[in-house]
Amino acid sequence: MSSIGSSATATAASVRAGLTGARRHDAWGLVFEALLLASLLLSLAILFVLVADVLAKAAPVFADRGAGFLTSPLSSNPAKAGIVQGLVGTAILAAIVAGLAFPFGLATAIYLEEYAADTKLTRFIQVNVRNLAGVPSVVYGLLGLSVFVAFMDTVDGTGSGRNVVAGGITLAVLVLPIVIITSIEALRAVPNAIREAGYGVGASRWEVTRQLVLPSAAPGILTGTVLALSRALGETAPLLLAGAVLGSFSGLSLSSLFTGSYTALPVIVYDWSRKPQDAFRADAAAAIVVLLLITLAANVIAVLLRNRYERAW
């Protein structure tokens, strides 16, 4: 009898130990969790180091030149070189991208999500958009070079067709799949009950889309568009292939949309980073600060928009 009693006590003790003392034995679990957290924090640390390093390298340029850096033109003298042509070029590119990618992307998304029946053609368009989203940006540069630049060549007749409009169209095509995919997701998040309510009171498909679905999906669509725009403004490779100019040139591209040389902020960063003089590296860092302010500001706005208006149905 006593042997049974003692084994029961032993069992109870081991159960108690199992329930209460588990943490003590789970050293591996803690180490594992710490490693996971460290990996995650490493990414954040890299981001921090990157920004701090660029700021430190850029600080002397801003201290010496102040706003003059923003308003001077390109130059082969690093002490005089500024980014005004890049700012103008990037602004024009942004306008072209927003003006083309947003309407085309939204229209495609509305067609695929609100109008199209599930046919072979619809599926083909969907697969095609997904694949376009994965095409490397440098390949879009080839498209820009052989189609848009060649087309601009026939339009203006005088220049080489390597103008800011061709570059803008290239970037618009590049981010179009992103606009489409994020807009589709936003439309899909609108519950069907909203649409059915609209049809119930006799609205047509376009009326339902415009007055009920789009207002509900607007925050998501805007977020996606802003993110796509921010991506476009940071792209360099397609512009290099589609004819943005490296090195300095005179004049602003603003005065001559179709014939003038143009450049953009990331193109300037690329050009200056590779120059051997340290002074140009500092200029490159300063240009990066401006570029990051623009693209990160767009990112932050997009994330805030989403968090502010995100609605759980």
Next chain:
Amino acid sequence: MAHAAPVLPAGMSLHGSARRRRRESVVRGLFLAASLATILISVFIVAAVLFEAVGFLAQIDLGKLVGIGWFPRRGIFDVATIVLGTLIVTAIAMVIATPIGLASAIYLSEYATPRFRRSVKPILEVLAGIPSVVLGFFALTLLTPALIKPLFADANSFNLAAAGIGVGILSIPLVASVAEDAMRAVPQSLREASYGLGARRITTSLRVVFPAAVSGIVAALILATSRAIGETMVVAVAAGAPQARTINPLDPGGTMTSAMVTLATGSDQVTGNSAAFQSLFFVGLLLFLVTLALNVVGDAFVRRARQRY
């Protein structure tokens, strides 16, 4: 009593206003046209790249595709040089991005409190939004002098290793977010069953959730590989230009993408119908085919992961 058939007043029909119907079909037509334009883009990409690539292959002696290195302006197009460069950079990038990205995904999905997730994920998205040319500058002016050179004294100022690390950093957010989505899609009941059997969190994460999400995790790695192969500016800034064939990551070199940028820029910009100009499109075709194949496979894994539960 039988109902009389309803009689519509003269001039009225149940079709609704003709103007309204016309507007509907015009709007629909516009939307359809926009969708079809996306197909046109693909057609243009494939046609343009194929046309010039075929012209290139027809123009050169195919023996020129093997040589001492990638010197398109001298008529030497050793494809192996830039393919090896791409492999080196991509391998280094994935060695960086895989452990960090997957560990971040496991933490965010299995360990983090909702509040922690909400504050950390936007920061990862910011990292994903940094222009690649900026990462190139970071690799060239910080990673090489502060990390590569102290470790390997004979490293060149432009080297493939720093470029690979830079591309890896860019790929971390992609791996983390796709893998995290896959792990969060694993039903809670699997975790509860595991805990019910007395498994600890580490066991549940690694032996239950991870295998259940493996399709999505594989997809994350494939898509990140494809992205790394297509990444251009980090390599173009930090690794110099393609030169003699090398397998040493400490040498300067180039990938397929940076070879294209080098060809299209610089004082000796190539134009016209020269073989050097057309080689741009030949490399572009290779790149397009490789990334397309990887993306299709990756997408298939993503879909499989979605259908599982």
